[in-house]
Amino acid sequence: MTSTADAPRSPGRPRSIRADEAIIEATLDLLAEGSTIEALSIEAIATRAGVGKATIYRRWAGKDALLLDALRRLKxxxxxxxxxxxxxxxxxxxxxxxxxxxxxxxxxxxxxxxxxxxxxxxxxxxxxxxxxxxxxxxxxxxxxxxxxxxxxxxxxxxxxxxxxxxxxxxxxxxxxxxxxxxxxxxxxxxxxxxxxxxx
Amino acid sequence: MTSTADAPRSPGRPRSIRADEAIIEATLDLLAEGSTIEALSIEAIATRAGVGKATIYRRWAGKDALLLDALRRLKxxxxxxxxxxxxxxxxxxxxxxxxxxxxxxxxxxxxxxxxxxxxxxxxxxxxxxxxxxxxxxxxxxxxxxxxxxxxxxxxxxxxxxxxxxxxxxxxxxxxxxxxxxxxxxxxxxxxxxxxxxxx
DNA sequence: GCGTTACGAGTCTGACCCGTATCGTATTTC
DNA sequence: GAAATACGATACGGGTCAGACTCGTAACGC
Structure with missing residues (x-):
């Protein structure tokens, strides 16, 4: 997991755990609905999750990294x-x-x-x-x-x-x-x- | 097969069989080289086959129809x-x-x-x-x-x-x-x- | 040679997407 | 309250692609 690392303390507003969840869930939902891996777009995930694109890019480097985390959930x-x-x-x-x-x-x-x-x-x-x-x-x-x-x-x-x-x-x-x-x-x-x- | 149908006779220039071949071959080659089905573009196929895009659209309705014909070759x-x-x-x-x-x-x-x-x-x-x-x-x-x-x-x-x-x-x-x-x-x-x- | 159709190459419009940046706002620590 | 960081939303430049179209040219029947 890239996001919500074991940050000792942070000055500003902490990352939303709900956003984490929503992004992962949206990814899995879209895949389950028939989207193929490469047809999956960050924009679609963001929209589905009710989240700004920046919120995704703040947590993962790109689609591959996100997918790796999302798929791990299916174990x-x-x-x-x-x-x-x-x-x-x-x-x-x-x-x-x-x-x-x-x-x-x-x-x-x-x-x-x-x-x-x-x-x-x-x-x-x-x-x-x-x-x-x-x-x-x-x-x-x-x-x-x-x-x-x-x-x-x-x-x-x-x-x-x-x-x-x-x-x-x-x-x-x-x-x-x-x-x-x-x-x-x-x-x-x-x-x-x-x-x-x-x- | 959609293309080169059993047309009884045609007034103008007949369709090139070489183009038929080249398009199918290019499609299979690109797939075999690692392109996924949906990453495959008509433009890439046309370029690889040394063929204009219109030549492809003249024969097949779209990527799916072309793929179906191409994959049949692999039987x-x-x-x-x-x-x-x-x-x-x-x-x-x-x-x-x-x-x-x-x-x-x-x-x-x-x-x-x-x-x-x-x-x-x-x-x-x-x-x-x-x-x-x-x-x-x-x-x-x-x-x-x-x-x-x-x-x-x-x-x-x-x-x-x-x-x-x-x-x-x-x-x-x-x-x-x-x-x-x-x-x-x-x-x-x-x-x-x-x-x-x-x- | 004339009409017809195909050819390769290229252009054009309208999508869609990526990844970044910038809004105004919200939430946290000090 | 000030600094820092997060948020959703949106705009941006750069890119790819689908399909329809336009060239000038080539190959066929008559």
Whole structure:
């Protein structure tokens, strides 16, 4: 966060926290309403937030810096696996993919896909969001191996991609409109657990 | 295709096919070079193609129509499974995901993710590109079931998502930078075939 | 050669935007 | 109350772009 730093004392009028909030919220709202990242203008954000442009520039160097702060808000909280059944924990984690506390996140996430590949900053932000989630899943898988529920010779990283991929392409890319998104987490986890080869 | 329609005869000078080509190529080149869809301007395309702006507007109603035509060029050819081993055919199809004949496609595809969710036209285009590929995989899976190689009770659609998802998130979203993209198709197919549960 | 249409290049108007500066006002410390 | 800093609003110069238009030229059928 650039604004509202830990200023020890200030002579004049302090920065408005309400303005901080309003700017961030306006940014996320506009994104969720369909604006793409680059179509987003400081002027539109200022108007939407009921704020002068100068108030934004006083806090952030430009659109990129503002976006980085705004998107950080979408991280949300991590799902907490119960720790009893490996299968149930995986269903929980897989079901949480792309499902954020902030409903706007679902609509904003697809917009990040292009940005992630072009801006190192945004790539880092993106990774910082998903890597703790990956870690959570990794721990569940390792636990499953330790408990003997999962085979010991599986590639944990590949398995995570296996579990995450289907949910992500469905939620973010609408890969197959006919797929039942509701039931998908369970079905994915069970299919990955059991395999599809006849035996 | 909007331009170079099947005009029976025309009094004056015919439209230049070279201009058609140049405009489409310039569009794809600019996209592949990192321009995002909306940052792409008709002016830039015209300049790059060595063409007047009017020549573009004479053929297409606007940027969207041009883009639709340009992106159709990226469809590429479908991978042809050999039809011997179900496992090998799946590896081939999974390996072909996100790998297009046109090397520009790989860089352009991530940009489509946001557009797909906002424009009905682009969503349709996107679906028209991937649905034949899905069909191909569907047939291989059905064949596997018929031959008794795959279990008869699997959900074919979910299985396709299972196979496609990991490749797609890796190639398009760079989901996990540490994952070996080269070996991924084989690993994904084998993991899905065998399952990860200990037995 | 004549009418017709396309061509590349360029111009023009009206938007929209960025980032800065400047208003008059409000809120804080000393 | 004075100095300092914030506020929303607005104006500014500089920039890009969409689309429609205008050139003089080129290619076609008749």
């Amino acid at each position: 949300g909280v991590l799902a907490q696996p119960a720790g009893h059944s490996v299968r149930d924990d995986l269903v929980l984690l897989v079901g949480a993919i792309g499902k954020n506390v902030d409903p706007r996140a679902a609509k904003i996430m697809p917009c990040l896909a292009p940005a992630v590949n072009r801006s190192a900053d945004q790539f880092q932000l993106y990774q910082s969001i998903i890597s703790p989630r990956r870690q959570l899943m990794r721990e569940v898988l390792r636990r499953g191996i330790d408990e003997g529920v999962l085979r010991a010779d599986i590639d944990v990283e590949v398995t995570m991609a296996l579990l995450t991929g289907p949910m992500l392409i469905q939620r973010v890319l609408q890969w197959n409109p006919d797929l039942d998104e509701q039931a998908l987490p369970e079905r994915v986890v069970d299919a990955v657990l059991e395999g599809i080869r006849a035996r | 590429g050819v479908l991978a042809q499974p050999a039809g011997h081993s179900v496992r090998d055919d799946l590896v081939l199809l999974v390996g072909a995901i996100g790998k297009n004949v046109d090397p520009r496609a790989a860089k352009i595809m991530p940009c489509l993710a946001p557009a797909v969710n906002r424009s009905a036209d682009q969503f349709q285009l996107y679906q028209s590109i991937i649905s034949p590929r899905r069909q191909l995989m569907r047939e291989v899976l059905r064949r596997g079931i018929d031959e008794g190689v795959l279990r008869a009770d699997i959900d074919v659609e979910v299985t396709m998502a299972l196979l496609t998802g990991p490749m797609l998130i890796q190639r398009v979203l760079q989901w996990n930078p540490d994952l070996d993209e080269q070996a991924l198709p084989e690993r994904v197919v084998d993991a899905v075939l065998e399952g990860i549960r200990a037995r």
